[in-house]
Amino acid sequence: MTWRPIEKPKTGWTVVPNLLDYERTSAEFSWEAVRRELDGLPGGRGLNIAHEAVDRHAAGERRSHLALRWLGKQGETRDFTYGELSALSNRFANVLRGLGVGKSDRVFALSGRIPELYVAALGTLKNGSVFCPLFSAFGPEPIQQRLAIGEGKVLITTGLLYGRRKVKDLRRSLPHLKHVILIGGDKAALAEPAAHDFAALMAAADDRFEIPPTDPEEPALLHFTSGTTGRPKGAMHAHQAVVAHYITGKYALDFHSEDIFWCTADPGWVTGTSYGIVSPLTHGITNVVDEGDFDAERWYAILQDQKVTVWYTAPTAVRMLMKAGTEPIRKYDLSRLRFIASVGEPLNPEAVVWGQEAFGLPIHDNWWQTETGGIMIANYAALDIRPGSMGKPLPGIEAAVVQKQKDGTVDVIHAPDIQGELALRPGWPSMFRGYLHEEERYRKCFAAGWYLTGDLAKRDADGYFWFVGRADDVIKSAGHLIGPFEVESALMEHPAVAEAGVIGKPDPVIGEVVKAFVSLKAGYNASEALKKELLGFARTRLGPAVAPKEIDFRDSVPKTRSGKIMRRLLKARELGLPEGDLSTLESYE
Numbered sequence: 001m002t003w004r005p006i007e008k009p010k011t012g013w014t015v016v017p018n019l020l021d022y023e024r025t026s027a028e029f030s031w032e033a034v035r036r037e038l039d040g041l042p043g044g045r046g047l048n049i050a051h052e053a054v055d056r057h058a059a060g061e062r063r064s065h066l067a068l069r070w071l072g073k074q075g076e077t078r079d080f081t082y083g084e085l086s087a088l089s090n091r092f093a094n095v096l097r098g099l100g101v102g103k104s105d106r107v108f109a110l111s112g113r114i115p116e117l118y119v120a121a122l123g124t125l126k127n128g129s130v131f132c133p134l135f136s137a138f139g140p141e142p143i144q145q146r147l148a149i150g151e152g153k154v155l156i157t158t159g160l161l162y163g164r165r166k167v168k169d170l171r172r173s174l175p176h177l178k179h180v181i182l183i184g185g186d187k188a189a190l191a192e193p194a195a196h197d198f199a200a201l202m203a204a205a206d207d208r209f210e211i212p213p214t215d216p217e218e219p220a221l222l223h224f225t226s227g228t229t230g231r232p233k234g235a236m237h238a239h240q241a242v243v244a245h246y247i248t249g250k251y252a253l254d255f256h257s258e259d260i261f262w263c264t265a266d267p268g269w270v271t272g273t274s275y276g277i278v279s280p281l282t283h284g285i286t287n288v289v290d291e292g293d294f295d296a297e298r299w300y301a302i303l304q305d306q307k308v309t310v311w312y313t314a315p316t317a318v319r320m321l322m323k324a325g326t327e328p329i330r331k332y333d334l335s336r337l338r339f340i341a342s343v344g345e346p347l348n349p350e351a352v353v354w355g356q357e358a359f360g361l362p363i364h365d366n367w368w369q370t371e372t373g374g375i376m377i378a379n380y381a382a383l384d385i386r387p388g389s390m391g392k393p394l395p396g397i398e399a400a401v402v403q404k405q406k407d408g409t410v411d412v413i414h415a416p417d418i419q420g421e422l423a424l425r426p427g428w429p430s431m432f433r434g435y436l437h438e439e440e441r442y443r444k445c446f447a448a449g450w451y452l453t454g455d456l457a458k459r460d461a462d463g464y465f466w467f468v469g470r471a472d473d474v475i476k477s478a479g480h481l482i483g484p485f486e487v488e489s490a491l492m493e494h495p496a497v498a499e500a501g502v503i504g505k506p507d508p509v510i511g512e513v514v515k516a517f518v519s520l521k522a523g524y525n526a527s528e529a530l531k532k533e534l535l536g537f538a539r540t541r542l543g544p545a546v547a548p549k550e551i552d553f554r555d556s557v558p559k560t561r562s563g564k565i566m567r568r569l570l571k572a573r574e575l576g577l578p579e580g581d582l583s584t585l586e587s588y589e
């Protein structure tokens, strides 16, 4: 046993980790037993995420406990107890019902981190509709594609984003979109067809709502993610996912009843939903939401002023804090902070060591992805951290390093420290249930009884997993997964562009920078002015989170004989690395 109690000298507060004996807990683990730690809908009417997250606490001792503390950009604060959050999400569920939005209808949200987003998410789940968050820094194209694939019936957004993201123009191509609910009131946007004022609808709605019977397998959440090629993929999750949200909060984030938790991820991405909304609430703890963007001093002030005890952030953020140095931290009293975790990209060993130096606490890396719905591999409070490792599988999760053979069979690599594809044994509650309308793409993720994650990893002799890289060409920039195809397609809409190849170029702070290589159509000449124009063009369409930051011109873009862009070769040349097997290369100067 390597665990030492975490004693906070200033508060005299000692916390015993929930997961003390990893081996034993893993051996005795059963999902059924975890399910029994939750309530289920009254009267045995099923399992609904929003009931577990809100209503069960609102109906009990935690009714007046602070559920959500919202910190506005301008320094304002809004608090919501479990009782209040329950009533507000009831109202929103009634709003949807009143609009004729029912079970399995998809309700999209496009907004910054504002309280209405959280109320809408929970109300949508109560109504049995499917909640689909969109990242507010997406441009019109990613928004249109996701709403179209998801056949969104409702879009909740703000007047500002409605205008800025040109939703008005998009609506022509979105026949399924029946209602736009606008937060914050905006006269011009409200004059649009089927536009409703959020506040007015909420004021008129009843604050009592009985969650209809919910089969645990009913769809609850739709999260879009990207592959190397093709359109964005809508990963579908069921209400049952809440069992995993709950237990990962308990084991991997070590939630205790008096915790004050801050997840810095945006609900536009899966971490910001699973852990920025659901998981902490299932534990009845206080969830801090900050509307503001990254700012080292602001963040330290939040940790101090909100007395944050458990903090879940991302490697890019940690590296940005590292850049600001340890000096600013000394001005703040962070004595309440007892557990730090990070996810989304490789957390370099230096960052783990820096965390120890800066906060007196290690940073616990953990691994998961949109498809897994919740944390799968983690460094736990009671286990020694191996800096640079993602940790060990969650109890209940079987993970392996495998090699898929050409004939479809899968060899499990038992020997330590050998690289292969990270695979998980299907069956955990938050596993995605499909890619919406893409049965074949879903099927391809599985082989010989394993879910293949698309990540390359190694396992050491003690069972710790080490991330090696992606098996495909998707890009991780500032923690956001970006499909190169989406970027290439947008660039090719510009009249000057003949071909585009997009790669992730390693960056010491944000992991990877999106870089595009572009060949021009006859009659166009490469110039700095055209480069600027293309950067601006892509940014307007894709939004700042997805658009390339760098563009280089090339006479042609390397392709295989079957016409696939060889991003691997573009990357190797960009980085001066060996070019590997070029036997499938068509022709390239």
Ligand code: AMP
Binding pocket: 225, 270, 271, 342, 343, 344, 345, 346, 347, 365, 366, 367, 368, 369, 370, 371, 390, 453, 454, 455, 467, 469, 470, 476, 479, 480, 481
């Ligand atoms: P997303 O589906 O957007 O959450 O992205 C999931 C992908 O992010 C994974 O498949 C990994 O490639 C990467 N990722 C997530 N967590 C980690 C981690 N702890 N270390 C390295 N890569 C990670």
